[in-house]
Amino acid sequence: MGGSRRVANDPLRKQRILDATLNVIAQHGVHGTTHRRIASEAGVPLGSLTYHFDSLGDIIEQAFARMAESMSQRYHAALTAAPDQPAACAAVADLICGEEYATPRELTLLHEMYAYANHNRTVAETLRQWLRRSRASLARHFSERACRAVDALIEGWPMHQAWEGEPLDRELVRETITAVAERLR
Amino acid sequence: MGGSRRVANDPLRKQRILDATLNVIAQHGVHGTTHRRIASEAGVPLGSLTYHFDSLGDIIEQAFARMAESMSQRYHAALTAAPDQPAACAAVADLICGEEYATPRELTLLHEMYAYANHNRTVAETLRQWLRRSRASLARHFSERACRAVDALIEGWPMHQAWEGEPLDRELVRETITAVAERLR
């Protein structure tokens, strides 16, 4: 029952594997994600995956959890920085239009996560927690009813943008959010 | 160069295979969709798939095309039936909240299609066409700017609903759409 007798050689390896997994998913989709591709992307031997993780599903679950955590933090930071509601509206518009949050890679990963969550309880729970947290960040500035509408906009707008060639009209986005926030007090 | 010398025994088989494919995707995700599962679901022999389709990717592409066509028609029908803008707002609210369009099965398939389109040019084009058509249906009742916002709502709202337990508040949805339509003239 003693403590660990030896420290790991590469303590960051697990996280590097998870980051590599997200790269593979972004590039090939979950349906094209395999142990071997992940190992190659991470630059670790194949056996390292089965050593650190129980199964491929386990890897994917933890990778998505890592992504959700990362996005949730950015989301939270952007919203708590806003002093008042107009600033919050602008911040949300930035989230939707900005190049940090809604980058093509993140959007692809988001789609993959939504799709995968429909078939995996663990990822579904991760997703629910994330949505709950982002809703809470939003609630600091908007009414509960407005939160629901704004949430939907944050979800849907970058999605459509990804499939239209042209970039988003930030002013239109901001105006829409303002309209919703004022109407649904 | 004569015409076909013989008629097919089962001319609907191709479509039945595609419907079965959608069932398999809805149940197992694209990552769990295989020739054998599709054949089993459709009640046809394995060889029938390679006979009618070039590859598994080909089957999935055509299945998604079939789904897009079906949804696009319902979408169009719901919107052209509306006589004026308030009715159109209500119709959109019905699309978002209704049990015909945003059923869990359809939503799951939608997620899968969005995710898969990021890695497949053919499905990406199918998706773009569909979005273009739904945008056109919307444009009969809303300004171009309002169309973009309403489109985002249609996309994002059922998505979030799927992960919250409670059903959508139809009146809230209608009010939001109305607010957007009036503000973005």
Added chain:
DNA sequence: TCTAAGTGCGTACGAATGTACACACTTTTG
């Protein structure tokens, strides 16, 4: 220094997958 215990990896293997293809069957043509 010696030993026990945990760390990490190369390799192998059964299972499952996508696909090809030889072979029957059915209908039309001559």
Added chain:
DNA sequence: CAAAAGTGTGTACATTCGTACGCACTTAGA
């Protein structure tokens, strides 16, 4: 009726997959 041509299927095969596991290596205690 004979044969040609297209329809449809059962099966086999190469490949790839996830996963297990024996074996080397490294470090902490005696």
